[in-house]
Amino acid sequence: PGIAQKAADNIQQKFPGLEISSYHGYLSTSEEKDLKTVLKELQPRLILVGLGVPRQEFWIQQNRHLCPNSIWIGVGGSFDIWSGIKERAPEFFCKYHLEWLYRLYQEPWRWRRMLALPEFAIKVLLKGTGN
Known part of the structure; x- marks a missing residue:
């Protein structure tokens, strides 16, 4: 809060x-x-x-x-x-769309939650194609 x-x-x-x-x-x-x-x-x-x-x-x-x-x-x-x-990730990470990797480095206990990202992306892509 x-x-x-x-x-x-x-x-x-x-x-x-x-x-x-x-x-x-x-x-x-x-x-x-x-x-x-x-x-x-x-x-x-x-x-x-x-x-x-x-x-x-x-x-x-x-x-x-x-x-x-x-x-x-x-x-x-x-x-x-x-x-x-x-703070945001250093410029290198931002430039190459790797802020998530920097955040994972800072907060390694988040790794299990990060595994949901590829699964979610696949579901979105499949739904967009009508499958």
Whole structure:
């Protein structure tokens, strides 16, 4: 709790006219129900979900019907970066799209969760082809 709001505050400073609502991922059942009601009412254009892989993808899949015209994006640990809690990977890793590898190096206990990424990518590709 607090990281998503800090990220929202930092983004709001850079883009003052932007309207941002922020919720953390540690909601009780009743709080999650309230969030779903708010989403249905607001119908935001963009919804960023940072619950980690694969939890955020499952949450998006289960709830995207609430805002069918919205763009839903799983952003993983991006809120940590945007909030200032963590720094981005060095330029080399960013340039070659290897930020995930740098993060794995920093947090080796995440290796099991990283295994879900190829499986998810394959499922997305197969669904896109109609299989």
